[in-house]
Amino acid sequence: MRDRIRLAVPNKGRLVEPTLGLLHDAGLVFEESDRNLVARVQNYALDILFVRTNDVIEFVGDGVADLGITGEDLLSEAGAELPVVRRLGYGRCRLAAAVSSDAPYQAVEDLAGLRVATSHPETSRRYFAERRIPVDVIAISGAVEVAPRLGLAEAIVDLVSTGSTLAMNGLRPIGDVLASEAILVANPAAVRDRAAALTEIDTMLAAVIAARDKKYLMMNAPQARLAELQGLLPGLESPSVIPLAHAGMIAIHSVVDADAVWGLLPRLKAAGASGILVLPIEKLVS
Numbered sequence: 477m478r479d480r481i482r483l484a485v486p487n488k489g490r491l492v493e494p495t496l497g498l499l500h501d502a503g504l505v506f507e508e509s510d511r512n513l514v515a516r517v518q519n520y521a522l523d524i525l526f527v528r529t530n531d532v533i534e535f536v537g538d539g540v541a542d543l544g545i546t547g548e549d550l551l552s553e554a555g556a557e558l559p560v561v562r563r564l565g566y567g568r569c570r571l572a573a574a575v576s577s578d579a580p581y582q583a584v585e586d587l588a589g590l591r592v593a594t595s596h597p598e599t600s601r602r603y604f605a606e607r608r609i610p611v612d613v614i615a616i617s618g619a620v621e622v623a624p625r626l627g628l629a630e631a632i633v634d635l636v637s638t639g640s641t642l643a644m645n646g647l648r649p650i651g652d653v654l655a656s657e658a659i660l661v662a663n664p665a666a667v668r669d670r671a672a673a674l675t676e677i678d679t680m681l682a683a684v685i686a687a688r689d690k691k692y693l694m695m696n697a698p699q700a701r702l703a704e705l706q707g708l709l710p711g712l713e714s715p716s717v718i719p720l721a722h723a724g725m726i727a728i729h730s731v732v733d734a735d736a737v738w739g740l741l742p743r744l745k746a747a748g749a750s751g752i753l754v755l756p757i758e759k760l761v762s
């Protein structure tokens with residue numbers, strides 16, 4: 477058995493940057509100068525294989541890689557039954573059915589007997605078959621959004637994040653086929669034979685993801701205002717309260733949602749807090 481775990485990640489496209497960000501935030505040190513190659517992580521027994529996003533499932537399925545990072549939509553499209561170890565919280569999008577803005581179709585049921593162009597033919601076929609809507613799925617590999625305009629199909633199934641590309645192409649969504657985000661998938665044999673190593677990697681990535689939307693708050697306050705301040709700080713657990721050398725004063729430490737910090741700062745100040753520090757959290761395991 478190989479002594480180093482192999483992780484397949486995309487070498488091109490929109491998942492590259494957030495994936496590399498996640499691996500670097502996890503503390504892994506590696507060269508990414510040539511993404512066609514295998515990068516050897518210098519401070520951990522891991523090799524990173526840079527492959528096409530569409531090929532990640534194949535590499536993991538075949539056991540060439542033990543773990544892989546790719547889009548949920550691509551796992552669905554490959555029809556592979558690989559264990560999803562974790563959802564990674566980025567690369568969020570949905571696979572949506574859409575039609576020309578001026579077309580009469582309002583719901584996916586209205587597409588019965590029509591043509592649907594998509595680069596996700598397997599997922600689309602399953603979706604329409606499950607709903608017993610007979611459509612002609614036309615598989616194309618790119619520029620899906622122009623298919624209705626070109627007369628290739630009456631509808632499309634395509635990836636959408638904000639919806640602005642659909643709107644720009646004169647299209648209107650009429651139904652969601654699949655919600656997707658980046659996922660960590662594993663080879664089933666690796667899950668069985670290398671459970672400890674895989675858990676170590678997953679725990680580290682999960683800790684980075686969990687830390688991303690949290691902040692560490694530190695502040696000083698009069699002891700007499702503790703109850704009031706505690707009421708403002710739901711925290712991960714109850715806040716830490718530390719006596720200060722100055723009589724009657726305490727320090728309070730707490731983990732809070734990053735989005736809540738805006739609203740919290742003036743209220744903490746009004747409740748007597750001073751010297752408030754907001755610190756990033758590198759990793760969080762709760």
Ligand code: AMP
Nearest residue numbers: 488489490529547567568569635636637
């Ligand atoms: P790409 O390699 O750039 O074509 O995209 C690869 C993956 O990025 C897709 O399979 C999706 O999982 C994910 N993705 C996230 N948001 C979008 C989006 N708005 N459009 C296309 N792909 C997206």
